[in-house]
Amino acid sequence: MKKVIFITGIYTAIIFGLCLLISVFFIPRPESLIIGTEKSFVFYYGLYIFLVCLPGILLSGFTVSCAVLWQKKTGNSRSRFSPAMFSRFKLVLFSSLVFILFLSLNEEIFKLSAKRKIDFIKEAPSDFSDAISIAGHFLEQNQPILALQYAKKAVELSPKDTDAKRVLKLAEDSVDLLIDSEIHGKKNLPAAEKVKKPLHVKDKGHTILELLEKSDSAAQKKQWFDAHYWASLAVEACDGKNTNLDAAVEKSNYAWKMLSLPVEFDNSAERNYYKIKKDGYVAFSRGDFLKAYYTFLGLKNNYVQAANDPDVKKFLALAEEDLENQYFFFDETKYIEELSDSHKVYFSLDYPDGSKNVFYISNAMDIKKEGSLVRYMENFNVVHYDENGKFVYSFFVPFAKAVAQPVSEFGEENLALLGIEKKWEYVPFVILQSVDRNTEGLVSRPVYSYEPTGLSELDAKNLGIKNPQKKEHSAEKIPLNIKKASSMILPMQFSDFNLINAAASGAKEMPLPVLFKLLPRASGYGFSQEVFAQNLVQRGTFPFIMLIMFVFCACIGWNYRIENPDEIFKFKWTLLIPVFGFIMVVAFYIALYFFNMLSYVLVGLLGTNAVFAAAAFYILIFFAASVLFLSRKA
Structure with a gap:
């Protein structure tokens, strides 16, 4: 056993050196590689050649090892199926496994x-160019925080590039200017703190009578903001039917009346403070949580008295909580480049009306947040087709956030309308808008395009793409009934994101357990079920195929063993090692081709059950190969 592995190991090391030499002298390097990655490309390409040839290399090395190992003590195998051959067969099986x-x-x-490393090195120049371009775009749009993320990505891809360093410096300076403008002339108080959620959900969990009691208690203390807030929740909870509706409306109106009465203040600063606080509460009560958030945040950061004002603390926290149902903050995605666990993800989803959305995501990361899973996605692209397969529109957003939405929160009508199955536990709720945590006015929203290229006119022009049907798809031709989305619900299980991640890299690169799990659902996400089934058969039966080949190679090693016990190694084999290795690699892939053709036939006949039929067939072949080896004699 040790001798077999030692000889095979030496043989394999020699072939590995040859593969590196082939990569150095015969494999052309792409002209556009980033400076400093040339040596890595050569090494990984040589390694990849070696790993592709490794099955044939080990088979040929195993054959040579058997020929050397069985040069002595073969006299005990002068008849077929001798006990000595059974002992050798055990060695063959153990070594093969x-x-x-x-x-x-x-x-x-x-x-x-x-392969992924090679692809990363080859695609790095394109990713670098995109990062520089997008960073410049966000700088022009006065969104330096988003620009900084892409500038950092460009520098990570090419640390020595002067353009990347220049754009990074511009982005950093722009962010510094933004921060300076925020704190200029203001008291340097801490920014908004993250709040424990869900506050609003907790408040709504009270009974109507409890809400009315809280409103009365606040009114007695002349806390009119709180009094109106609790009464408004009571009105909402009554749903237009409860007998307490009139009382809730009366308390809400009275609290609002008290808020609207003129109030005497000692100075104009206090008067202005109260006016701003009231404006923030008005925005909050009307559902404009974005304005309410920045209003209360401004009070907190600019007025000393806000530190002891329970109204500011409470409604800033509530506004932030409700804001995050419509937006997310730029800084939530700042580590997406370092933490992204999936790249170049694509899939499609069908809707009950026959339309289809095709999705493309360049990077994605999953983060546990407050007990639930949240997914952040970079370069979120959606292309929409109608029921006839005709392009309607596309949109792009630099970052999107998906949270798990419980299916139990949807009514029967909405489930049917969205194509959501009741048995699912969670579906993705995708938020498409993002804002800066501290600066009002910096908003990232989806950019829509109605061009057949899927690009906006400006992007198409920058890329040098001419649209021959530009006049047909001008602004006058854009359908007016298309509602621009700020969020969307995907008709799929949230947990299926992991399956789609793996599928996007191709059936050949998916982990086998994931491939088996995704197979029944592949067509629902735009993937070919036949391709996945065929790949499952090939990869699932690979160990059986290799076991058969190792037994056949053991037969060859026995037939061509070194018969002279004094001859350690046939000298002519030294010259033939590369040739024999090449022949065995070719023979391996020819045999594998026929096995794969068989799997195509079995999948066509049996579908997803083909893997069991293939396994049974290969077990029969292995039995025949075993009989062939055991029947060898000296």
């Missing part, structure tokens, strides 16, 4: 990792 374990890891992990 060790190699198969390593080859399975190579197929599922090592080879794919090397």
Whole structure:
């Protein structure tokens, strides 16, 4: 056993060196590689060649090892099916299983990792160019915080590039100017703190009588903001039917009347403070949580008395909570480049009316937040097609946030309208708008396009794309009934994001358990179920195929063993090692091709059950190969 592995290991190391030499001298390098990545490209390409050839290399090395190992003590195998051959067969099986374990890891992990590294190095120039372009775009749009994220990405991709450093410096300076303008002439108080949620949900959990009691209690203390707030919640809870509705409306109106009465103040500063606070509360009560948030945040940061004002603390927290149902903050995505666990994700979803959305996401990261999973997505692109498959519109947003929305919160009518199945637990609620945590007016919203290219006219012009049907799709032709979305609900299980992540990289690169789990749902996300089934058969039966090949190679090693016990190694084999390795690699892939053709046939006949039929068939072939080996004699 040790001798077999040692000889095979030496043989494999020699071939690895040859693969690196092939990469150095014969593989052309892409001209546009980022400076400093050339050596990495050469190494990983050589490693990838080696890993692709590894099954054939190990098979040929195993054959040579068997030929060397069985040069002595073969006299005990002069008849077929001798006990000695059964002992050798155990050695063959044990050695084969060790190699198969390593080859399975190579197929599922090592080879794919090397391929991803090569793809990353090759695509880095394009990603770098996009990052520079988008950073410049956000600088022009006076959104320096978003620009800074893309500028940092550009510098990470190419640390020595002068353009990347220049854009990063511009973005950092713009952010510094923004911060300076925020604190200039103001007291340097801390920014808004994150609040524990859900405050508003907790407040709404009280009974109507409890809400009315809280309103009365606040009114007795002349806390009219609180009195109106609790009475308004009571009105909302009555839903136009409860017998307490009249009392709730009366208390709400009275509290509002008291808020509207002229109030005497000692100075103009106090008068202005009260006016701003009332404006913030008016915005909050009307559902303009964005304005309410910035109003109360301004009070907190600019007025000393706000630190001891319970109204400001309470309604700032409530406004932030309700704001995050419509927006998210720029700084939530600042680590997406470092923490993203999926890249270039694409899928499609069908809707009950026959229309379809196609999604593309360049990067995504999942974060546990307050006990639930939140997904942040970079470069969120959606293309919408009608029931006839005709392009209608597309939109793009630099960052989007998906939170898990309980299906139990939807009514039967909405479930049917959105195409959501009642048995699902959570669906993604995608927020498409983001704002700065401290600066009012910096808002990122979806950019819509009605051009067939899927690009806006400005982007198409910058990329040098001419639209021959531009006049047809001018602004006058844009349908007026298309509502621009600030959020969207996806008709899919939130947990399926993990499956889609894996599927986007291709069926060959998906982990086998994920591939098996996604197979029944593949067509629902725009993927070919046949391709996934065929890939499952190929990869699921790979260990059986390799075991069969190792047994056949053991037969070859026995037939061509070194018969002279004094000859350690046939000298001519030294010259033939590369040739024999190449022949075995070619033979391996020819055999694998026929096995794959068989899997196509089985999938066509049996569908997803083909993997069991293929496994049974390969077990029969393995039995035949075992009989062939055991029947060898000296």
